[in-house]
Amino acid sequence: MKRTHYCERPRESDIGNTVTVSGWVANWRDHGGLVFIDLRDRTGIVQVVFNPEDSAELHERAGRLRSESCITVSGVVSKRPDGMQNPAIPTGMVEIKAGELLVHNESAPPPFDVDNPGEVSLETRLSYRFIDLRRPEIFRIFHMRHRILQTFRRFFDEKGFIEVETPFLTKSTPEGARDFLVPGRLTPGSFYALPQSPQLFKQILMVGGLDKYFQIVKCFRDEDVRASRQPEFTQLDIEMSFVDENDIMDIMEKAMSLVFELAPEKKLSLPLPRLTYGDAMERYGTDAPDLRFSMEIGDISDIAAGCGFRVFKNAVEGGGCVRGICVPGGAAMSRGEIDGFIEWVKQFDLPGLAWFKVEDDGPAGGVAKFFSEGEFNSIAERFNAKPGSLLLFAADMRHKTDRALAPLRLHVAEKMDMIPSDKFELCWVVDAPAFERAEDGRLTFPHHPFTAPYEEDIGLLEERPTEARTKSYDLVLNGVELGGGSVRISDPEVQMQVFRILGYTQDEIEDRFGFLMRALNHGAPPHAGIALGLDRVVSKLLGIDDIRETIAFPKTQRGICMLTGAPTRVEEKQLKELGIATSGQ
RNA sequence: GGGGCCGUAGCUCAACUUGGUUAGAGCGUCGGACUGUCGAUCCGAAGGUUGAGGGUUCGAGUCCCUUCGGCCUCGCCA
Numbered sequence: 159m160k161r162t163h164y165c166e167r168p169r170e171s172d173i174g175n176t177v178t179v180s181g182w183v184a185n186w187r188d189h190g191g192l193v194f195i196d197l198r199d200r201t202g203i204v205q206v207v208f209n210p211e212d213s214a215e216l217h218e219r220a221g222r223l224r225s226e227s228c229i230t231v232s233g234v235v236s237k238r239p240d241g242m243q244n245p246a247i248p249t250g251m252v253e254i255k256a257g258e259l260l261v262h263n264e265s266a267p268p269p270f271d272v273d274n275p276g277e278v279s280l281e282t283r284l285s286y287r288f289i290d291l292r293r294p295e296i297f298r299i300f301h302m303r304h305r306i307l308q309t310f311r312r313f314f315d316e317k318g319f320i321e322v323e324t325p326f327l328t329k330s331t332p333e334g335a336r337d338f339l340v341p342g343r344l345t346p347g348s349f350y351a352l353p354q355s356p357q358l359f360k361q362i363l364m365v366g367g368l369d370k371y372f373q374i375v376k377c378f379r380d381e382d383v384r385a386s387r388q389p390e391f392t393q394l395d396i397e398m399s400f401v402d403e404n405d406i407m408d409i410m411e412k413a414m415s416l417v418f419e420l421a422p423e424k425k426l427s428l429p430l431p432r433l434t435y436g437d438a439m440e441r442y443g444t445d446a447p448d449l450r451f452s453m454e455i456g457d458i459s460d461i462a463a464g465c466g467f468r469v470f471k472n473a474v475e476g477g478g479c480v481r482g483i484c485v486p487g488g489a490a491m492s493r494g495e496i497d498g499f500i501e502w503v504k505q506f507d508l509p510g511l512a513w514f515k516v517e518d519d520g521p522a523g524g525v526a527k528f529f530s531e532g533e534f535n536s537i538a539e540r541f542n543a544k545p546g547s548l549l550l551f552a553a554d555m556r557h558k559t560d561r562a563l564a565p566l567r568l569h570v571a572e573k574m575d576m577i578p579s580d581k582f583e584l585c586w587v588v589d590a591p592a593f594e595r596a597e598d599g600r601l602t603f604p605h606h607p608f609t610a611p612y613e614e615d616i617g618l619l620e621e622r623p624t625e626a627r628t629k630s631y632d633l634v635l636n637g638v639e640l641g642g643g644s645v646r647i648s649d650p651e652v653q654m655q656v657f658r659i660l661g662y663t664q665d666e667i668e669d670r671f672g673f674l675m676r677a678l679n680h681g682a683p684p685h686a687g688i689a690l691g692l693d694r695v696v697s698k699l700l701g702i703d704d705i706r707e708t709i710a711f712p713k714t715q716r717g718i719c720m721l722t723g724a725p726t727r728v729e730e731k732q733l734k735e736l737g738i739a740t741s742g743q
Numbered sequence: 744g745g746g747g748c749c750g751u752a753g754c755u756c757a758a759c760u761u762g763g764u765u766a767g768a769g770c771g772u773c774g775g776a777c778u779g780u781c782g783a784u785c786c787g788a789a790g791g792u793u794g795a796g797g798g799u800u801c802g803a804g805u806c807c808c809u810u811c812g813g814c815c816u817c818g819c820c821a
Contacts, residue, residue, distance in 0.1 A: 191778030205781070225771085242779055250781090266774055272752050274770080274782060278754065281813050334821030354821075381820040505746075505817060561817095606821045714816065 159230050160711065166202030168235045170251050175279035177254060178232035179204060182292055183223050183265075184273055193220040195256075197231065204251040205244070206231050216259055226265035226272065226289065226531070235256040280706065284720035287711060299708055303696045306417055307374055310394055313413050319370040319396070324359035326352055326376070332672065335379035335659075338389070344560040346737035352378035352390075353456040355689055357606060358674055360397040361646055362687040363452050365677040371397045374692065383715045385704045386638070386694065390713075394695075396643070397687030403629045403645050406686050407586055410633065421699050426581045435590040435604075435627075437569075443481070443560035445590065445604070448568060448637030449583040451576045455482045456541045457562050462553065465526035469512065480553045481560070482511075483567055484572065486539035488548025489515040489522075494571075496524075498552060502569060506562035512551040516543045525551075545671075557597070560660075568637060582698075583641075587662045593623040593659065600661075605630050606654050608642040608674075616652060623659055633690065635698055643688025 161180040168177055181199035193208040208220035223229065224649035244250035269286050270278045272293055282288040286554070290296055299465075311321070316687035325382050330337045337351035352357075355377045363371045373395045378624070380389060398406065411428050418426045431449070438447050441454040462480035462571045470480050485491075487687065494563040500511045514526035521534050543549060552559040571577050598622065601623060603609070609628040611619060620627040629645035647653045657667045694703040708714035713723055718724070733740065 166780090185781070187780050187781095187783050188781080189778055189780065190776065193778095193782075194780055194783085203781095207779085209778075211778090241781065242781090244781055246781085267753065268773095271771070271782090276755055276770085281811075282754075333819075335819085357821090379820060381780070382818085384820090385815080387820070507817075571749085604819060608821095714812090720813095 159232055159258060161230065162232075164201040165197050165204040166248055168249055168252050168254065170203055172235040172327060173237050175230060175250060176231060176257070177235055178258075179206075179254065180262075182232040182272075183225055183227045183229065185225065186223055187425050189219050193217060193223075195220060195223060195229075195231075196291065196496050197229070197371070198294075199407065201296075202294070203247055204249045206233065206251050207236075211253065212257070216256060219259055219261070220256065223661045224265065224267070228262040228265070230260040230262065237723045240587075244582045247318075248260055251624070252413065255532045257342075263442065280363040280704075284712065284714070287721050291710070296438070296707075298695075299700060299702070300710065302420065302700055303708055306696055306699065307692070309417050309420065310372075310413060313416055314370075314372040314396070317370070317409065320368055321373055321666045322368065322371050323357040323373065324353065324358075324362055324363075324375065324719065326384050328353050328359075328555075329479035335381050338380050341736040343736050353574055354379050354396055355393060357608065357689075358671075359684065360395060360687060361608065361631040361674065361682075363695055364397055364399045364646075365682045367683075369399045371395075372743070381694075381714060381718060385706070387576050388693065388705060388712055389717050391705075391709075393641070394690040394692050395687070396689070397685060399683040401684070401686050403501075403588070403631055403686060404419055406643060406645075406688050407631055408628055410688055410690075414633075418582070418700070422581070424583065424699070426584060432583050432588050433632075435587055435630075438587050439560065442516055443568065444637075445587050445589070446634045446637055446639040447585070447634060448571075448577070449585055450581045450636055453483055453569050453571060453576065454484065455481050455483055455565055456538060456561070458537055458551070461533055461536050461540075465529055465533055467512070467525055470528075470551075470553050476555075478553065478555045479559060480551055482549055482551035483563065483570065484543045485548040485550065485570055486544065486562070487574065488550075488570075489517065489546045491548060491657065493523075496548070496550075499566065502551070503562040503566055506558075506565065507552060508552055508558055509564040511566075512553065514549055516547040516549065517547055518545045542678065548661040551663075562582060564684045582635065584633065584635045587634055588630065589623050589627040590632070592619065592626040592656070593626050601617050601659060603660075605642065605644055607644050607660060608653070610647045611652070616655075617661060617730055619655060626641065629686070631688070633688070638694060638698065639691075640698070641688060641690035643686065645684070645686040648678060648684050649681045650675055650682075655679055690712075 163180050165181050178707040179197055180671040181197045184203055184564055186193065186195050191210060195206040197206055198202050208217045231254060233256040235252050236255050238251060238253050252617055265598040269282060269287050272289060275293060281303035289345065297544045327340060330339065330349060335354050337354065340350040340352065342350060344350045356373060356375055360371050375393055375395055376390050377393050378390050383389060411430055415426050415428055418424050433447055437446050443455050457459045457479060459474050459479040463474040465471060473480055503511055512525045514521045514524040516538060521529060541549060552563050592603065592609065594604050596602045609630050611626045611628050615626040630642065631644065632642035633640045647656065657671065693708055696708040697705045700708065702708060711719060713719055
């Protein structure tokens with residue numbers, strides 16, 4: 159008995175035809191006489207009727223069927239009796255009168271109800287992912303993921319890109335995220351690392367003349383798991399030769415607009431807005447701004463410097479700043495709600511917030527009394543604050559004010575219901591600096607050390623490294639970084655200079671990046687590229703917050719696969735072979 | 744590494760203010776009835792090391808400590 163139709167297919171036009179359907183028992187209703195089986199496959203549900211008058215033997219076997227058993231049934235598609243139709247399902251006008259039944263595999267009682275899962279914990283669902291995946295809404299996620307991947311593949315193929323696979327067993331790079339290591343059996347004491355991204359390989363492919371490369375590829379980073387982060391995740395990786403930053407942004411925008419057509423309610427307007435990294439940091443306090451609402455961060459350090467409020471004055475005199483947001487309608491908030499915000503920002507290591515309300519006759523409450531009328535007017539003007547607004551200020555070093563204000567802006571907006579949930583604000587954040595000063599004073603990089611600075615900023619690299627801008631671009635959607643890229647350094651002198659500024663010795667450069675330096679000395683073309691976090695693209699397009707929902711077999715917060723239990727201990731023999739000793743535990 | 748929430752039947756939850764007899768409910772499961780249901784209905788039953796271990800107490804699901812696991816978050820994520 160071979161399947162002829164998917165469960166959702168039989169309709170009134172099929173009445174009288176014999177069909178064979180396969181699937182899982184979604185529900186069973188035994189009336190003593192009639193037995194009804196709702197049969198489910200990935201397309202939907204169809205009702206099968208077993209009538210003892212047709213076959214007593216078949217009816218008896220059907221009566222023993224239970225949820226989630228896997229069966230194949232054939233029978234005649236029949237019109238349901240009047241009044242017995244079910245308009246809730248597409249096949250609800252018909253039913254299959256069973257003539258033959260094949261039970262492939264009975265199911266033990268499922269740990270949760272597939273069609274009414276309620277609020278089953280992710281833990282349980284992932285342990286029984288094979289049951290969870292039978293749910294129509296879960297199938298829809300993976301079908302969408304498939305379509306997004308196929309859309310990208312088709313698009314880049316049509317544009318002349320070549321998909322090339324790069325190695326998973328590769329070289330550890332101590333900078334960046336922590337590596338997953340794989341011991342090399344033939345080279346005891348040596349380790350491969352799983353790639354954090356195929357970055358250097360794709361650059362080498364450009365030097366090799368591939369010209370246009372793409373890959374949909376797993377990347378691995380051994381950092382703490384979050385709802386938006388998995389230790390292994392999928393990137394859409396792109397690299398092109400003889401192009402500049404605009405070419406990459408242009409082609410990516412076209413690809414994204416195609417993908418967005420898969421969710422027709424989410425329209426994109428092209429070209430996407432671009433804002434500079436400096437602008438984003440100034441106005442939103444983050445390099446991944448959420449543009450669905452305004453409530454931009456304002457800076458009143460100049461006014462605060464001369465005001466009578468010691469906390470503000472001291473902050474500015476100590477090299478810090480005073481920055482804040484203006485909450486329209488926030489003056490209606492109670493003292494308790496405002497105190498709630500003050501408590502909330504403490505998780506970002508900010509001591510608190512200063513605040514006052516703007517009323518018809520001037521400032522009120524909080525720190526209002528410390529400001530002259532002139533100072534108040536300047537502040538109100540800067541924020542364009544209307545009566546009824548609430549002003550919230552953070553006074554501290556710039557990196558600390560912004561670390562708190564950026565999430566506070568989102569937090570308040572959510573509380574005030576200012577975020578239109580159907581809006582999709584995609585933008586580019588460009589021109590990130592080549593270097594950033596870490597809190598311990600060391601130089602790091604916002605992107606990676608292969609990012610090309612603007613020619614006119616190369617002179618700044620040595621003297622004022624944090625002011626040198628790069629030809630970089632991050633793609634940001636509703637406050638989430640979907641991906642980023644840059645024009646790469648193709649001049650070996652510049653690359654060497656960047657490594658030296660980062661403090662690498664000649665030996666270290668040769669040891670870690672010797673192959674790159676050699677490539678850059680053998681006819682490297684100008685090249686640029688980008689990588690997108692596909693799990694995030696998929697979840698955003700589906701309106702899902704947790705990327706685990708879009709990954710077939712994701713890891714838990716401790717990096718454990720609930721299905722297999724990995725990672726697990728291995729046999730002593732295996733370790734010995736690899737020359738590895740574990741330290742106790 | 745830090746902070747927080749959670750863990751009770753297969754699943755989702757309850758057991759209160761203040762520790763008190765035999766830890767309950769819905770769904771599911773099992774048995775029975777039923778020829779038009781579709782989250783079927785009705786009758787009945789089984790099902791618990793309250794995540795684990797220790798402590799306080801006459802008495803612990805409840806309080807304390809440790810531990811395991813899940814989730815959120817800061818740090819981390821070139």
